[in-house]
Amino acid sequence: MEERPIEYCPHCGEDLIGEKIPFNLREHYSPPYFSRLKIGIYNRELDRITHWQCPIYEGTWERK
Numbered sequence: 001m002e003e004r005p006i007e008y009c010p011h012c013g014e015d016l017i018g019e020k021i022p023f024n025l026r027e028h029y030s031p032p033y034f035s036r037l038k039i040g041i042y043n044r045e046l047d048r049i050t051h052w053q054c055p056i057y058e059g060t061w062e063r064k
């Protein structure tokens with residue numbers, strides 16, 4: 001079996017990885033195809049992702 005990454009939200013402790021997306025639904029998601037990946041907040045001036053956002057709590061935190 002493929003190993004499932006583990007990461008939790010620093011705000012609410014929510015699982016940020018979630019379930020694996022079934023093959024037939026994957027066109028709606030980006031690789032690596034888990035249902036709850038944290039959201040990258042992109043800074044156009046710096047041209048990089050500076051913060052992450054929790055998909056549940058909607059709070060953000062700085063990228064390390």
Ligand SMILES: [Zn+2]
Nearest residue numbers: 009012054057
């Ligand atoms: Zn959260």
